[in-house]
Amino acid sequence: MPAQISYLLAIESSCDDTSCAILKNDKVLSNVTANQKVHQQYGGVVPELASRAHQSNIVPVVHTALAQANIDKKQLTAIAFTRGPGLMGSLLVGSSFAKSLSLGLEIPLIEVHHMQAHILAHFIDQGQKKPEFPFLALTISGGHTQIVKVTDHHKMEVIGSTMDDAVGEAFDKTGKILGLDYPAGPMVDSLSRKGNPHTFKFPIPKAPNLDYSFSGFKTSVLYFIQKNVKEDPEFIKKNLEDICASIQFTIINILFQKLEKAVEQTGIKSVAIGGGVSANSGIREKLLSKEKEGWTVFIPPFEYTTDNAAMIGISGYYKYLDQDFAGLDITATARIPM
Template sequence: MKSNSDILILGIESSCDDTSAAVIKNDKILANITAGQDVHKLYGGVVPELASRAHQKHIVPVVSQALAQANISAGDLDAIAYTRGPGLLGSLLVGSSFAKSMAQALGIPAIPVHHMKAHVLAHFIDSHLPVPPFPFLNLTVSGGHTQIIKVSDPFTFDVIGQTLDDAAGEAFDKSAKLLGLPYPGGPEIDRQAKSGDKNRFTFTKPKVEGLSFSFSGLKTNFRNFVEKETRRNADFKRDNMADLCASIQHTIVEMLMERLVEAAALTGIKHVAIAGGVSANSYLRTQLVAVADKYGWQTYIPPFEYCTDNGAMIAIAGYFEFQNKERDTSLSTSATARWEM
């Protein structure tokens, strides 16, 4: 039942290979439906053309299911929020075009949402977990982005550190592919690492200035090491899989934690959160808690279902934007593969 003070928003996410729609009433999720795309497993990574075609196939059923699960009709909606970018342009166009068309037909606002901001704002979904107070630091880690962000309010995001080349999620996926693990590789490395020795192998951590990250050198070092050892022993990867996964995972997470410690010291902020697909990594979560205990931080870790790309995070971002008098609701706003925060 909707009261006059309630705000109902449909959130649509289509930035990569997940088609997702969610319905939010104020800050409470009523439905969050996601359709994945198994076709990419055949290629060991996301194929943009196949992704956009799959979005076209999935978007109507996903939105319909979300509305049905939320027990509302389209006419009950106050606005539709959609991912404008960044992401794969073809995929973004499917979601944004659908959202703007639906909003225009219903006579309600279509609200463009920044994908990475939405990952951060997922912390504010009503999930009975503590909500970070402003300002807080957020380590956002995904397949395409690695950033440390100072969040001053729902509309003010300052990137104070980010990768100079590859993202941490890409380092996970490329390392997994090299080891012959199935796509997506990050969760496979996490699973294999649980029975491995994280100190068995040591890999190079590139030295960069400030709060920046760099993972390309680590990927190269890991590849060269594995290929060298495989030439000596054809079964090297199979015989050492758990230790290799644990060691590369430990190195990536250690790099993330080192920069986060520096950022907290520099800003004096002791409220620290993580977000993005890689925030579902179990080792990253445990290490964040361990570092927080050491430095006296208060940490905020989102529920697993709001870590990877999902419509709920777009819906909560849309909820905040709906209350912003300066929000952009122009139907001429176009999707963009690159969108600076």
């Protein structure tokens, strides 16, 4: 059994954010993230540029995290890192650094599944109520859309998933169609608050069981905009807020139709959300409204919605308690099942 007090350093580098956190057991002492603005001009993350930026950012980010936590690296008891899924080049930077630090300090190495970590962010101790097992988790991000049945800190079953595109991509790509900058999701959310969600109607894609599909939805928005702009070149400018509100309203309906079905099928009314898109105000409001139907809902703080090392740290902490360590021969994996 490990010592009661553990100091764990966690590294997250799955996409374009370089992040390092220091945890004392299940409490976060520091959580430092370096963002990469270079991708905005390309309208999406460029993998090669992302991995190069990670190489530049990782040492100062780790140094800052240790300084903010007022912890010397010799006090660390374990190193956790994101093994996958993610961009291979980005993952290699984080995993290589983590393995080197683990070897140099002669302390255990812990590999973490990125999407599991989004779910376990709810267990970071901030004095809040935490989910009880079993519960359902809706993980929504730029690369994933999943409904997960969670029965333990590391026992999770995906019971629904996207068949094509993720919800975050649906927000970003439809926003791009409207001429919004990358990432467009937050701007769609902001503009939608001023619009009427019932002004325009978009179709709800059909997908089997608890699975999702967003590719057809994106196409319907594209054809809708092309048709109306052809008739009125000023159509987007005149109706931007209403278009955004209608897009967001439809996406939320797509998400919750399947989530409601999952609750009905499993009988589990304890529901949590996680991932970057869980910062969306409309999704948060919709989930909170389900409390009137007897759901118990869990919404993460904004700082733990986007990719961050604190969520990697809490996932690593529970593995540390189980003595679930990785060898130095562990490799990063771009695609890894839940």
